[in-house]
Amino acid sequence: MNVDIKMLAKHLRLSISTVSRALRDSYEISAKTKQRVKEMAAQLNYQPNPYASSLRKNKSKTIAVVIPEITNNFFALAINGIEYISQEKKYHVLIYLTHESLLKEIEVANHLQNGRVDGVLLSLSAETNKYDHLVNLKATGIPVVFFDRICESIPGSCITTDDFEGGFAATEHLILCKCKKIAYLDLSRHLSISSKRMQGYVAALNKHNIHVDERLIMQFSNDVSANEEVITDALDSSDRPDGIFASVEKLAIASYNVCEKLKINIPEQVKIIGFSNLEISSLLNPSLSTITQPAYEIGKQAALQLLRYLEKKNMTDVHETIILKSTLIPRGSTKVTSFK
Amino acid sequence: MNVDIKMLAKHLRLSISTVSRALRDSYEISAKTKQRVKEMAAQLNYQPNPYASSLRKNKSKTIAVVIPEITNNFFALAINGIEYISQEKKYHVLIYLTHESLLKEIEVANHLQNGRVDGVLLSLSAETNKYDHLVNLKATGIPVVFFDRICESIPGSCITTDDFEGGFAATEHLILCKCKKIAYLDLSRHLSISSKRMQGYVAALNKHNIHVDERLIMQFSNDVSANEEVITDALDSSDRPDGIFASVEKLAIASYNVCEKLKINIPEQVKIIGFSNLEISSLLNPSLSTITQPAYEIGKQAALQLLRYLEKKNMTDVHETIILKSTLIPRGSTKVTSFK
DNA sequence: TTTATCTACGGAAACGTTTGCAGTTTTATA
DNA sequence: TATAAAACTGCAAACGTTTCCGTAGATAAA
Known part of the structure; x- marks a missing residue:
């Protein structure tokens, strides 16, 4: 709401670009300046605006988890695993529930085309019997990793059990x-x-x-x-x-x-x-x-797979399927x- | 990724501002133009960039749900209720788990000061015995509604049971x-x-x-x-x-x-x-x-309370506590x- | 000394919207 | 017909970052 990079720059008598670079540890900035900037940032409690950054970088550091229901121990555990990996890698997790409805799933998938998230973890709804919405979603360039209830007719990454x-x-x-x-x-x-x-x-x-x-x-x-x-x-x-x-x-x-x-x-x-x-x-x-099923592990693997993919430079479409064992x-x- | 409002405007031979207003049903735009714009938008599969919009409007249409754990029927049900209200009102739901850790809760609360979300629904971690981080969060102007494990030493909205x-x-x-x-x-x-x-x-x-x-x-x-x-x-x-x-x-x-x-x-x-x-x-x-406990209802009420608050023009700090009955x-x- | 390379920084454009203001056309009123 | 009001529409400035350039000075190489 308050102190932005412009104000920080003014306080420091530096340019905006220098401050930005200092905060991101750019090699172009001297160690001394970096320290000054960081100290001042901490002192003023500077909080970078995530939306400005997302807009500029075209990356949101956010993933979507689309599941049929949450009052289900399997999915609760899976989310636990997903959250564990995500927070470790500084990603944010949006939750969408389809309530086993194809219409809802389509609605969510279409919405996610707008770039709100960098990637999607998805488990199909019970009703889902066509996949255009998912094909379209992938076509916009948003990586999708399926877990548990995977989609076999779409090539891509899947985490599932035997x-x-x-x-x-x-x-x-x-x-x-x-x-x-x-x-x-x-x-x-x-x-x-x-x-x-x-x-x-x-x-x-x-x-x-x-x-x-x-x-x-x-x-x-x-x-x-x-x-x-x-x-x-x-x-x-x-x-x-x-x-x-x-x-x-x-x-x-x-x-x-x-x-x-x-x-x-x-x-x-x-x-x-x-x-x-x-x-x-x-x-x-x-x-x-x-x-x-190793639900927690499935969530972890799914998130890992997606994030690994997001951090890759060359976004070649991986087509890896991981199959974990149930007992x-x-x-x-x-x-x-x-x-x- | 693809088609933005500029391109839409070009296709329609209209200005960007007219297109923007038409899409948002502004009274300044004729019905005919609105229809043209909307049809073209649908045809080109125009997806407004949420981050550009958030940046400009300083509103993200996103709320955060901060809970101690998710593998817990109470919280799973509560999220269900929260999601129900949120999707109805076109809000997005970010999930953060504290795993009953105060440190984690502080980390999350501090992070949320940056405006990523318009409001927060929170249930305290078991370890939480000081509340500075929450006071600070509220001080930045981000509404917080507590549910179930409420914070009695901070005035504000709470949804809980008897x-x-x-x-x-x-x-x-x-x-x-x-x-x-x-x-x-x-x-x-x-x-x-x-x-x-x-x-x-x-x-x-x-x-x-x-x-x-x-x-x-x-x-x-x-x-x-x-x-x-x-x-x-x-x-x-x-x-x-x-x-x-x-x-x-x-x-x-x-x-x-x-x-x-x-x-x-x-x-x-x-x-x-x-x-x-x-x-x-x-x-x-x-x-x-x-x-x-009526967990689903608690989630619904908490979300309702928060969203009602977010949609209010005059953001006067409500201090309403709703107590639901357990059976x-x-x-x-x-x-x-x-x-x- | 001249030229090339590096280091450290600043200016300004860009990201895709929304919106204040101004301008133009149409319609209503006198 | 002249004029005021209303109905539309466009221009351009924001929002807060990141990053492409450019450049001044310092250092190294010729």
Whole structure:
């Protein structure tokens, strides 16, 4: 609001350009002058105007994080990682939530074309089934790094986990726990993570010679009560599945809720495993078996990748995909109960 | 990057100023011209440079959210509310995490003096015991609205909950559940929420003529394992408390972990209640009795308050405090078990 | 001594907007 | 028809930086 570089220069009886250079440690300025300038700047509490600087340099030192939702342990952890790297490199982090809506995602992506940010970290919304908005965004020269819910049809940087292996492991785990009829609860058929996890599911069934029943592959929305209804329908029948593989945390939780309501015992009557970053999975009743992603690390890697790219002189489009490993943690919800 | 207002003007054979005014719907421009301009702008995909605008107008349409941590359901929900209001009013949201560190908070607050944001929403770190940095920030003319962990020694706007009543209700609930020896698990003695909740705790004990035992009032840090050690010490003795009131979610969780480890039965041997926004409290083993804050609403109100303030012509310093109500939800962890 | 190189700094343009002021045309009023 | 008011539009100065040039003086090389 107050003291600008002009005033600083006046106090110092130096030119504006000299002050600017001194503050940025230019080689053209003598050590003595630099020190004088810096001392005076500190004394007057000079705060450079970031917008003037951004305008001139055409760099904002700001990145955008575009995610489907924030009340989700995975994304909260990822942001934690992103923030860690960003603040270390003096970048600022803008948050945009799409609430799993394609329209919102398009709106955000289009807006970000205006240069408000130097780069974008993005995880697709569940609804997203076309990618023009993202192609356009990249076309304006703004680097985009996808994380977790990546976009496979756009070349570029991606940070993700071994979803196929995770899906395979989860399913095989259920199979080894004697499940014969395993349901796959899916968020959206468009998402990379969903299809990869499902492929793992199918592969595991195939390996163990279990027929893939299409009716056991269920799609869900963002509507909690609608989801629970679907699960209720599936579980409230005589030939209900004896195993549930939830591709995302909230579907595992929804399954728990339904089982509670229907008085279905986990793991005796149905075993449940799900992708989840719930730190208290072990405290659930029963404790939830999970495939857990290194969410914090994903955030860190995504931010690192983007910032590394932004600091590069030659902005050649890197096309690097980093795949981190998830880990399966068996707990009570898939415990094999003895016959009685 | 590309097409700027100058180019737009050239295409339209109009002056820059006319174009600018037309885009902003100035009364000085004819409807016909406005339409022409807007159509051309859309056609050329003109994106106004936000930094040029910010520089000129000395307004950034950006707010900062400064919170202790994001992997916390309360804050995630609050951000959700903040984002909801912000995007509605076309504001952008920068996130800064202090990780409960005073130094970090000071660093962030000082940085924000430079005008990068028009206003700040802040929840104090657990370590914060002096407020110069916040006084300075406000002194530069940047409005600050506190939410949840408010700063009582600085006049200004605050959004919080009825922490005294919440603490009182939680404690009385334990008392009515026959607890005789109730521990209070506190995050930091500096925080407004902590002291308010503790006052409620003390008041409830007094009302029921229960002696306030200082040894039952325990302080905790941000270090999970250290916290669990303290709780272990408290619970692993013959005269352990029979009731625990956790002032924040993570201490309730820590208590669960310790009880599990020590094979202490909840609620038979010890009853637990805690402030928490865990949506799956009911699925814990046993389900957790909670005092739940309207976190989403707090976020919304905080953002509303700040933005209302920013849009005001006369920036008179409002000093409004909004107190929302928490609700006590009794569940399994405080259930009175019959004598056997 | 002349010329070239370096060091340290200043002047001024540029970044892309917004806006005060002035100017021109059109319309309304007398 | 003359004149005042209203309706449009343009010029140019900001906003606070960064950076391209240019230059004065000092030092080194010829």
